[in-house]
Each structure stands twice: as structure tokens, then as C-alpha cells.
Amino acid sequence: MKTLNLCSYPNPMILPHRLSSPSLHNVIPPVRSQCSLTHQHPLRFAVLGAGFAGLSVVWHLLKRSPKELNLKIDIYDEVGIGGGASGISGGLLHPYSPKVKPLWEGAQCWNESIKLLRIAEEASLSRDCEIGESTEQYMKAFVVNKRGILRPAMDMKNMTKLNDNAKTCLPCCRVETLNNEEAQGLLPGVLLPFNTAFFMPEALNINPRHYLEELFLACENLVRNSSSHDSGEKQLSLHKTSIHGLSEFEGEYDAVIICLGAKVNMLPEISGRLPLRTCRGVIVHLEPPDDTRCYPEDGPSILSDAWIAVESSRSLNVGSTWEWKSINSSPNVSIDEASKALHELLPKASTIYPGIRDWVFTGARAGLRAMPPLTPLGSLPLLGCINDFIGRNHSCKYWLFGGLGSRGLLYHGWLGNLTAHAVLSCNEEVIPSELTSWKNIKPKF
Structure with a gap:
């Protein structure tokens, strides 16, 4: 070797x-x-x-x-x-449920995952020493976005629950409550249906x-x-x-x-x-139609009815669909399956970030998840x-x-x-x- x-x-x-x-x-x-x-x-x-x-x-x-x-x-x-x-997978790393409630042993899981990310970073640095590429280039290869994750409130009941849960957020991954003006400063063009969003500044987006x-x-x-x-x-x-x-x-x-x-x-x-259920999920990849309508530089990823994971200002992943009891583990997505996924996901994503409506579909991929019992x-x-x-x-x-x-x-x-x-x-x-x-x-x- x-x-x-x-x-x-x-x-x-x-x-x-x-x-x-x-x-x-x-x-x-x-x-x-x-x-x-x-x-x-x-x-x-x-x-x-x-x-x-x-x-x-x-x-x-x-x-x-x-x-x-x-x-x-x-x-x-x-x-x-x-x-x-x-x-x-979407690569969105945070220790919370969709309602911003800390998951079981969430702090422990978060800390151990961060340790492995650092170990992988060090391996990237060792590769940098061998082939002479820039350190920043390799770290960006998998730590795509360090600008956090935004979770908008979608209805009054949802907002009340999110507000309550945010009060018990974990010190290792904070949750901040933002109004529309504050959210616009973070992500110009975002639309908050109930003028409230919850921001996790330490959350990460990983390739x-x-x-x-x-x-x-x-x-x-x-x-x-x-x-x-x-x-x-x-x-x-x-x-x-x-x-x-x-x-x-x-x-x-x-x-x-x-x-x-x-x-x-x-x-x-x-x-x-x-006691497992299988669920196939499709993720669609989008790029802007021209250079004038890119995703804001350093804009956070979004968690909502559909999530938006930022690869770059010109590359977004949107997911995911849920096809229960599927046995299809192929990452390949047919034209028909991709069309259905886009038709389902784009309206949900554009509810929060309307500018994505004009983005161009460039591909899709899928994975079969093993879902544990509740x-x-x-x-x-x-x-x-x-x-x-x-x-x-x-x-x-x-x-x-x-x-x-x-x-x-x-x-x-x-x-x-x-x-x-x-x-x-x-x-x-x-x-x-x-x-x-x-x-x-x-x-x-």
C-alpha cells in the first residue's frame, strides 16, 4: 500500500x-x-x-x-x-427535530459528529500536503456551507411550538428567533409566512x-x-x-x-x-437561469416543507420526496420520477424562497432510507x-x-x-x- x-x-x-x-x-x-x-x-x-x-x-x-x-x-x-x-443525503447537520426540539442525546451526537468532521478535515489537509492543492479547496469539498440553517414558521400552531422549543435549545447549536427584517438581512428574498423564522447559526451543510x-x-x-x-x-x-x-x-x-x-x-x-420501514427519497438539483439571479452569497440553507441545501450561489439541492415501502435502492432517477419530484418539491421550496421558481432543473438523484420505529x-x-x-x-x-x-x-x-x-x-x-x-x-x- x-x-x-x-x-x-x-x-x-x-x-x-x-x-x-x-x-x-x-x-x-x-x-x-x-x-x-x-x-x-x-x-x-x-x-x-x-x-x-x-x-x-x-x-x-x-x-x-x-x-x-x-x-x-x-x-x-x-x-x-x-x-x-x-x-x-441532503447533508444538513443539526441536532433538532422539525419542530426545533432537541433530539434524544442531541448534544452528544452533535459533538461526536463534529469530531469526525474535524478528523476528515485533517485528512484533507494531509492530502493537500501530498498533491499541493489549496487547503481551502479541499475543506470546501465537503464542508459546503457554514452559514447556518433557517427554519421558517409555517402556521400559528407551528410557530407556537417552535417558539416553545427554541427556549430549550442546546448551547452547542443555538436557535435564534428572527423577524422578517432580520431574516431578510441574513437571506435577501426570503419570504416568512408568519413573520418569524428560527435560525441555527452553528448548523452545517455537508457534501x-x-x-x-x-x-x-x-x-x-x-x-x-x-x-x-x-x-x-x-x-x-x-x-x-x-x-x-x-x-x-x-x-x-x-x-x-x-x-x-x-x-x-x-x-x-x-x-x-x-422493525424497519423503507422510504425512497428523491433530491432535485437546480441552477440559476443566468448570472443575475444567483442565491445570495453566504445565504443559509433552509428547512421547511421542502429543504434547500446550498452547494454554492449557483447550485442548490432541494428535497426530499417520501415514497414509503419502496424497494428501489438505485440512485438513478427516471425522467418521470424526476418530473414528479420537481412538481412536488418546487412549490414547497418557492413558498419560502420565491426566487427559486425560475431556476433550471439539472438533475436528480435518489436514496432508499431505513426508517426506524417511533x-x-x-x-x-x-x-x-x-x-x-x-x-x-x-x-x-x-x-x-x-x-x-x-x-x-x-x-x-x-x-x-x-x-x-x-x-x-x-x-x-x-x-x-x-x-x-x-x-x-x-x-x-
């Missing part, structure tokens, strides 16, 4: 301010030698899926594994890094595909930099191959971590047995060991990290860390019970 000539990273304090997270308490205890860590042979892990969940798990497995441990990780994904639903590519590079760098005479050997490989069943991995691996999103239902051992704490992802769930005796442990729904970017950092810790310690109890209680839910057909 080719070795990079890495230059030294700059002081973290000069990284972009909004990606500089405060020091976190070590809320997840260090891995202790248990179970598979007592094996004398090198550990082999298979991670199925190279999206938000899979790459977060890989990073944390490498980072948390004992220095002396010989560890080989194989990633399996037929379309490669970020080629599935994660890579075509998810590029972010995942840089996070994978960070994993590769970690493997290369871990080799020394007093350390165990670490190996990382990516296999672009289809997965037809868990039986393919028997006898080869100590643990298999399933991070396949909606494609988890394609595994015969699991299909139809998880609990009293909200829609929480599914984690845990599933050996008992899938039955039979197995030569390795099978773990599930799935059901991220439409919040994969927020959840992937913390939950990837939890999953890695559980795998390395062979202890499901390190995972909060709220994330394993799905095992008590009977799927509805």
Missing part, C-alpha cells in the same frame, strides 16, 4: 471555528480485554456498508483497539464509499459523499501511522462486491458489523424480521448483537447498526463509537438500552 508523506497538521485552534468542538468527557469507558480480545490470532472484522454508519464504526474500531492488537478490517460495499443513501471519502482517507492514514515495532499490525481493505447473505462470512471473521441501511433487508437471515424518545436507530435474533450457532458475533433514517449524519459519530466499543469488548451492555429495545418490537407486515 502506498505511503503518504504527511506534513504536520496545523494547530487545531486555527481549524474553522464552527468545526472546533470543545473537549468532551470520555463518556465511553476504554476497552478492556474481554472475549475476543483474549484470542491469540489476529482479529478480523467485516464491516458491511461504507456509508455514515460503516465508516464511523471503522474509524472507532481502529482508534479504540489496543495498540498491541493485530487487527484486520474488511469493508464490503458493492458501490464503494458513500455510494448509497448516505452519499446522496456527504466527499466527507465520507475524506473519512475513509483518515482511516487509511490511521492504519499507516499505527505501524511501529511495538505495535500490532493494523490492516484495512475495501471490497466492492455484492453481499448475498451472512453465511458468506462464517469461519472467516471474529465479528461482522452490519451497516447496510435499507439494504439490510436483502440479507436472507434478517429480511422481514427488523418510540417515546423519537425515532431511534437500531443497535446490538443479533446472534440470538437470527438463531443458530455461529462461529462469530453479528452486530447491527442500522435504522438511521434521515438523521444519519447526526447519529453516526456517537453510535459508531458505541458500536465499536461493544464489538471490541464483546459486551452489548455498553450500548444504552434505548438503542437495543427494538428487539422487543414485533415487525408489522
Whole structure:
């Protein structure tokens, strides 16, 4: 494997301010030698899926594994890094529900996601040292917009609820209440139906595909930099191959971590047995008709009945449609499907930003999301060991990290860390019970 000539990273304090997270308490205890860590042979892990969940798990497995441990990780994904639903998501990162209510463990999830973004930034800087491109160019490759996210109130009931929830906003990602004049100063041309909007200045807009590519590079760098005479050997490989069943991995691996999103239902051992619903979402891409009608420079992204994610002043993504029970995981969108999506999304987006009506449709892409069940704490992802769930005796442990729904970017950092810790310690109890209680839910057909 080719070795990079890495230059030294700059002081973290000069990284972009909004990606500089405060020091976190070590809320997840260090891995202790248990179970598979007592094996004398090198550990082999298979991670199925190279999206938000899979790459977060890989990073944390490498980072948390004992220095002396010989560890080989194989990633399996037929379309490669970020080629599935994660890579075509809107990339809007914030810790709130549509009603600006903090999500369960939202602050923890936010902080861990910011840490992974900074790790990916550092990998971008290492690439900059090798090929001589500008640092700013590579950081902009995935941290597209640091101008926050605007959430307009759409009716009186909605405005009352948003006002109440905004009072309990998280210090790590504030929510400010703006009137029409203040919102116009932030985003000229915006239309507020009830003269009120809620602004999250620290919220981010990420290009998810590029972010995942840089996070994978960070994993590769970690493997290369871990080799020394007093350390165990670490190996990382990516296999672009289809997965037809868990039986393919028997006898080869100590643990298999399933991070396949909606494609988890394609595994015969699991299909139809998880409390997940599938939902296909289409995103349309728009560009201005001429140079005089661009999106305002540094204008925030918008969350409303349809969201607007800003790639640049001349490039907007608008999403997303919701086609429940779809089994179509292809990112390709037919002319008919794209036309229907545009017809549905453009009126919703133009209600808040009327200038978008004249923009030109230039393409569409789609992803199939795995939506988890609703609990009293909200829609929480599914984690845990599933050996008992899938039955039979197995030569390795099978773990599930799935059901991220439409919040994969927020959840992937913390939950990837939890999953890695559980795998390395062979202890499901390190995972909060709220994330394993799905095992008590009977799927509805």
C-alpha cells in the first residue's frame, strides 16, 4: 500500500471555528480485554456498508483497539464509499427535530459528529500536503456551507411550538428567533409566512459523499501511522462486491458489523424480521437561469416543507420526496420520477424562497432510507448483537447498526463509537438500552 508523506497538521485552534468542538468527557469507558480480545490470532472484522454508519464504526474500531492488537478490517460495499443513501443525503447537520426540539442525546451526537468532521478535515489537509492543492479547496469539498440553517414558521400552531422549543435549545447549536427584517438581512428574498423564522447559526451543510471519502482517507492514514515495532499490525481493505447473505462470512471473521441501511433487508437471515420501514427519497438539483439571479452569497440553507441545501450561489439541492415501502435502492432517477419530484418539491421550496421558481432543473438523484420505529424518545436507530435474533450457532458475533433514517449524519459519530466499543469488548451492555429495545418490537407486515 502506498505511503503518504504527511506534513504536520496545523494547530487545531486555527481549524474553522464552527468545526472546533470543545473537549468532551470520555463518556465511553476504554476497552478492556474481554472475549475476543483474549484470542491469540489476529482479529478480523467485516464491516458491511461504507456509508455514515460503516465508516464511523471503522474509524472507532481502529482508534479504540489496543495498540498491541493485530487487527484486520474488511469493508464490503458493492458501490464503494458513500455510494448509497448516505452519499446522496441532503447533508444538513443539526441536532433538532422539525419542530426545533432537541433530539434524544442531541448534544452528544452533535459533538461526536463534529469530531469526525474535524478528523476528515485533517485528512484533507494531509492530502493537500501530498498533491499541493489549496487547503481551502479541499475543506470546501465537503464542508459546503457554514452559514447556518433557517427554519421558517409555517402556521400559528407551528410557530407556537417552535417558539416553545427554541427556549430549550442546546448551547452547542443555538436557535435564534428572527423577524422578517432580520431574516431578510441574513437571506435577501426570503419570504416568512408568519413573520418569524428560527435560525441555527452553528448548523452545517455537508457534501456527504466527499466527507465520507475524506473519512475513509483518515482511516487509511490511521492504519499507516499505527505501524511501529511495538505495535500490532493494523490492516484495512475495501471490497466492492455484492453481499448475498451472512453465511458468506462464517469461519472467516471474529465479528461482522452490519451497516447496510435499507439494504439490510436483502440479507436472507434478517429480511422481514427488523422493525424497519423503507422510504425512497428523491433530491432535485437546480441552477440559476443566468448570472443575475444567483442565491445570495453566504445565504443559509433552509428547512421547511421542502429543504434547500446550498452547494454554492449557483447550485442548490432541494428535497426530499417520501415514497414509503419502496424497494428501489438505485440512485438513478427516471425522467418521470424526476418530473414528479420537481412538481412536488418546487412549490414547497418557492413558498419560502420565491426566487427559486425560475431556476433550471439539472438533475436528480435518489436514496432508499431505513426508517426506524417511533418510540417515546423519537425515532431511534437500531443497535446490538443479533446472534440470538437470527438463531443458530455461529462461529462469530453479528452486530447491527442500522435504522438511521434521515438523521444519519447526526447519529453516526456517537453510535459508531458505541458500536465499536461493544464489538471490541464483546459486551452489548455498553450500548444504552434505548438503542437495543427494538428487539422487543414485533415487525408489522
